[in-house]
Amino acid sequence: QVQLQESGPGLVKPSQTLSLTCTVSGGSISSGSYCWNWIRQPAGEGLEWVGRVCNSGGANSHPSLKRRVTISVDTSKNQFSLRLNSVTAADTAVYYCARDPDSTGSFDYWGQGTLVTVSS
Amino acid sequence: QSVLTQPPSASGTPGQRVTISCSGSNSNIGSNYVYWYQQLPGTAPKLLIYRNNQRPSGVPDRFSGSKSGTSASLAISGLRSDDEADYYCAAWDDSLYGVVFGGGTKLTVL
Numbered sequence: 001q002v003q004l005q006e007s008g009p010g011l012v013k014p015s016q017t018l019s020l021t022c023t024v025s026g027g028s029i030s031s032g033s034y035c036w037n038w039i040r041q042p043a044g045e046g047l048e049w050v051g052r053v054c055n056s057g058g059a060n061s062h063p064s065l066k067r068r069v070t071i072s073v074d075t076s077k078n079q080f081s082l083r084l085n086s087v088t089a090a091d092t093a094v095y096y097c098a099r100d101p102d103s104t105g106s107f108d109y110w111g112q113g114t115l116v117t118v119s120s
Numbered sequence: 121q122s123v124l125t126q127p128p129s130a131s132g133t134p135g136q137r138v139t140i141s142c143s144g145s146n147s148n149i150g151s152n153y154v155y156w157y158q159q160l161p162g163t164a165p166k167l168l169i170y171r172n173n174q175r176p177s178g179v180p181d182r183f184s185g186s187k188s189g190t191s192a193s194l195a196i197s198g199l200r201s202d203d204e205a206d207y208y209c210a211a212w213d214d215s216l217y218g219v220v221f222g223g224g225t226k227l228t229v230l
Contacts (some may be wrong), residue, residue: 037219046122047157047165047208049219061220096164104212105155105219108176110164 002026004097004111012091012118018084022097029078030055035100036080037107040069040093050095053080054103061092087118123148124209131228137197140225142209144190144216148220152212154192156185159206159224168207169194196227202230 051061137201
């Protein structure tokens, strides 16, 4: 059974960099035609796709976040990571990592989510 | 403002059938699969429907999805109290080159 678990600081100061890691267990992150995604949800609001990295190669992110987002994979640790720089209060949200076998929005396994608050 | 449009709320009584709509455009729903997610309070979303109308293992057949043109629908029959949740549609958008979500529909079981 595949499991995903987010980890990282729960509090980030404005203008600094938000860094999160998603650890995948129950299978190799590099096997299969999967994309590994980050999705966020501000309190009381809807879901927003942040970006992804795919086993087929390449990473991409939401157009509104593209200049600030880096998503990478560490196959030796079976992890993938999100870096979001120059954060503001608008980046405060629960961040989820999720696996997509279709590469088009079919998120079949999710982490439990981690709350990141941007505040001084 | 979400790229995909859903009604903010829906309701029904136990046993009833309810439908939730999701409206998009040619660059997303019109040319790609639609997915539906159920989010219970305080939990991560759960994949309910994939590839327009397919149910993952373990999802009851009370849940069904359909798509026509640039719109899609989620139907829930035999409504139960534990169906009370937020429901989201999603699709790939060729213009944005990314996944877009609907704003979510809060389903209340009266």
